[in-house]
Amino acid sequence: MFFFTSQQQYFKSPVSTVVCECQNKVNMQAVSRLDYVSFGIIPFFAYRITRCYECATCGHQQDNIQSDKFIPCYQIATKFVGLMILVTAMLLFYLQYQYDKNLQKSIVETPQVNDFYLIDYSLFRQESYYQKQFMVVKVIAADSSHIAVQLANYRYQRKNQVIKAIKLDNLIKPYYFSKEIEQLKRFRVAELFEQGVIYQALRAEGLTLFGGIVEMPSRPEPLYKGFKPNKANQDGVYFYQQGLFADAFEKFTVAAEQGDMYGQANLAALYRDGEGVQADFAKAFFWYQHAAKQGHKQARIELNQLCSNQVQC
Template sequence: MLLFNTAAADVFYKKQKTCPHCHSEHFSLSNHSKVLRFSILPIIPLSINYQHQCDACGYTSAVSWYSLPPLELASFIKYFIGLVLIVYILTKAILGIHEQADNEIRYLNEPKKFDTYFVYSDKFTGEPKRINNLKVAQLVEFDDKSMTFRVANYTYKYNKDIEIAMRTSMLVQDDYFSSKTMTFTKQQVKQFYEDNSIYKIMRPELYSLYGGFVMHPPKPKPLYAGVKLDKHNQQGITYFKDGQFKEAMESFTLSAKGGYSWGQLNLGQMYRDGQGTEINNEKAAYWLNKATLQGNPKAKIELAELCLSYDCSKLDTQ
């Protein structure tokens, strides 16, 4: 089937009538119109030709389009489906071009780091003109008066080659951009754009263009940083599990005096329970209160229970 072709159209309204020639009931509307199509998609009618035709005797009579039944007239829209699609696509393309141009002006006036510029190498960098004359420049610094770019080490012959480089995330490779930067005044950059030395400007979305990374995304924060462990407290826990309470007491004391809330909690519990030392509720309350003031949730509970049997009114709770 040819890409563009013509074909006869079908009739929508097929009600049978009485043939005026042979009086049979096989007299119906037939459509001999020609329609230009793209593959099977109708674009526009080339001719409108309707007839009444008798299947019994072959008698035909011409029918003007304005005398067609309303349902058949309403079906004319099918002839223009392709044309409507073409107009829609062209309109979208034209609007897209204007939108891109408006965005580029905005990017020039309101720059952001990593805005990506498509440039002609000879005009933008002053290098000799070559067959492969297209390059990528990326904005890395700017202020009210100047803009600083890093320029690609790679050159391209066609714009599609740049798009492929972006799709494959080549721009984040260590050797893609030169270590040297180029600084221009904002007026110079605007002049580059006006004389087409810069022929396209794009702003990355989610660190990417054309589906590939053009800048390194920030490293994600750890989902859970965990509790910062203190070596003295950890050693004290080991001693405690082994029943070496005096050694545990010494380790917890070092941890507590170092300001570690869990060490303060453990030391307070040992004073309360008399493990590794004599029972001393005053010191127990002191260290449990220290841990509570640092926001240790377990120390808060332990202190509240201790204060049921010990006067904690003298504690500094601020």
């Protein structure tokens, strides 16, 4: 059990220059007593030193002695261990408090998307009747002069309940924040922080605060995005299969001009075979050449055949 108690420590040394009333000179000793306060087993601080001569035979004491025998300095210093620990702890606490305060001030002065402010709602709304209501405010946009924020739909009567809500991942739940967006001037936000209306400014580290998720991670890009066919080319293939060559020619022309290599190869085939358009080997060569440059294997084969048929290459 820890409690404050008063303790004493004695320091004794023999002396031969003093004679007791009992005429005993051999067993005289100088006694120094150090009184100190301890907290449990930890010495906290020393508050008094007394000295006297004491006879070891009869126990008689003589006060107000003049002796060079005294308590070692390190023994006195050790009695202030508890006080030094307390002062050190208070200093560390103060330095941590100043660091946190400056960090929060920098967050307020340089707002970013997904910063969070914990506010006293009654003071924020300047209500005539004050009620203890605390909530989370989320920054969704910021520029050089204004900050766009969303207020939570939930209010709490105690500050620790706000922290608990963050730890339980409530901030990522649907409808936790209001859909309404409020615009605040940046200098006004700084004033609210100085006034204690914003009593804590937070910036997520790795999408989390106090161990709770406050922002959903973005989905990674798929390693394979798949083949995305050109719509105009697909329509052209449909019309061609239905025997509507003129319509197919229009769609393949659109796809080819959009840079789709399949549309270019199909348009070249129509020019080569004269389907839906008058045969034109030069244009067929032109579009086969564009498709081949993009890696269309069949277009390369058709291009070689056109060249073997004495079309200009």
